[in-house]
Amino acid sequence: MRLPFVNYGLIALTVLIFLIQSTLPPAAFEAAAINFGMIPIVVRDLYPQPVPWLPDWANLVTYAFLHADWLHLLTNMLFLWVFGDNIEDALGHAKYLFFYIACAVLAALAHLLLNINGNGPLIGASGAVAGIMGAYVLLYPHARVFVLARIVWLIPLPVPAFWMLGFWIASQFFYVLVGSDEPVAWWAHIGGFAAGVVLAPLLRRKGVVLWGGR
Template sequence: MFLPLHDSNPIRHVHFPYVNYGLIGITILVFLVQAALPPSAFDAATINFGMIPIVVRDLYPQPVAWLPDWANLVTYAFLHADWLHLLTNMLFLWVFGDNIEDALGHAKYLVFYLACAVFAALAHLLFNLEGNGPLIGASGAVAGVMGAYIVLYPHARVFVLARIVWLIPLPVPAFWMLGFWIATQLFYVVIGSDEPVAWWAHLGGFAAGLALAPLLKRHNVPLWGGR
């Protein structure tokens, strides 16, 4: 229903958010390698490096012998199913990630992003204990970035491309835009949607972002800012 285009929230503490751009670049590069593979190898990469609950729980052997079971809690976040899946996640990360890196600092932001990916995967695992399909995609980690943004910059203006009758750009407070997004995730969890979307991973990543941002932020970055 909407896509973020950019925000009116300048960075103040770092000269260049190279960790955020690096994560975007690495994720795109990984997908380009995936896309160059034949279909059978593409599927094999998804199984080998995606997060499969019964593998992480050690109920089924790890497909890649040298890879520890826990590593899939991170590697899955750098894989994507198709271009739309990739570009949507990277657009959200592009819009919101630079400000979170600015608020946390480079090293803490990297730890934060990977931690959100892990918590998102664990939330998915908790509600899919017998799941034998691979979880892939950066959306859980990106949801963590969005959770951090809503607690640090709820009043910042985000320009979104919204479909009302026509597609039109609208400036809205981050709280409303991100609040609507998380409400949508909760709605689909409650109704039990059959869509192949990892709703619990989104909720787990978002909750991790909410919890971790106040702990990791710079001391001079206030909560509930963005005015």
């Protein structure tokens, strides 16, 4: 696949939405997160939808296109740019778009189930991107990914994707177990990753093998 235009389109749309967000005054910025983020008690219909014309379930998708700040956005978009094109190639354009949205929805549902009475908005593409990472582990575990390691100074080291992404998902479970106070949706990451692992074998194009063909 020469041009992963769906992946590029998702990146462009997400960046565009954040640029619009960034022009808003602080109160309006927070209102956007409340209106279009995923709030468990709103999705469960325990509290009125802030945007009357938006169905409660729609927030399971819209939240993935909002971000809290530039670091939040750029981190997610970096991972989407690095890993997304290969997954789009493995699934095909239309199925990749479905896969991305499905991972976002399932990640949000995982967050909801573990925060059943949550009243704060979940925002960010992290759950959907975690799904792409889960698919990558299954389809391209031996691909080399460069990571920055501090050995006296920062050095880029090639590491098999299986180990790099495996360490990442293990760290998500670690933070869940130790009860981190950071405002990070760990369960959304875990749910998205699991969704990617499950959906990738079902949606892959004919001839695309698991485990990199080994």
